[in-house]
Amino acid sequence: MAKVTFKVWRGDAQAGAFRDYETEVSEGMVVLDALHRIQAQQANDLALRWNCKAGKCGSCSAEVNGVPSLLCMTRLGSLRLDQPVTVEPLRTFPLIRDLVTDVSWNYQVKKQIKKFKPRPPDAKDGTWRMAQRDIDRVQEFRKCIECFLCQDVCHVLREHHLHQEFIGPRFLVHVAALEMHPLDTEDRLAELKKAHGIGYCNITKCCTKVCPENITITDNAIIPLKERVVDQFFDPVQKLLRIFRPS
Ligand code: SF4
């Protein structure tokens, strides 16, 4: 057992400050374990959100030493413990209390994205046929646990607060999962260009670096979507083809 100091953000949207808590830690613990010990022994009213403690529900997102992280997957052994470990709420979303933020904006954004629209069934029993190689790309995107760490780190939302104009990396991944699905027939390119604001992304790749599911957000989702938007709206050959293509 060793004693470690945690600087934990306490407060609400009106006021708050970091408070120091010293607690005992042991090998194998994650930051969430230490916070639970602090909550049990020193700060019963500490608000934090968690559910699975297995990196799968996406609810324990916060910032550890300034890095957007899952509290349940951040091992103390990966941090320097000879200095205080800071734990603070996600910065990109409104604070409710302590480590809990209001991420409901994300659910509103998801509702604005055109839903999956499959082609008519391939077989009389109402089922479809797909080749595995055609869904390999989409399977990566479906690993998303909606932790919103990528939304938290993206400077377009975090620093420029363009929540009304940009859907953020999580939802560009969602659009990519729909657009690249072999059965989908919907067209979301006009929305990507305007309402979803894909042009705001300048490929810094910060979102990819923090994704706990290791989804290659920028290279596999955002860049191919940007290429589709460019092909559709800015490629002169495609424009001519559209004019002369029989409707
Ligand atoms: S690559 Fe784009 S979406 Fe990802 S963090 Fe950078 S600007 Fe945001």
Ligand code: SF4
């Ligand atoms: S893409 Fe990755 S970082 Fe973003 S919400 Fe999904 S799992 Fe979290």
Ligand code: FES
């Ligand atoms: S508690 Fe579920 S991801 Fe951390």
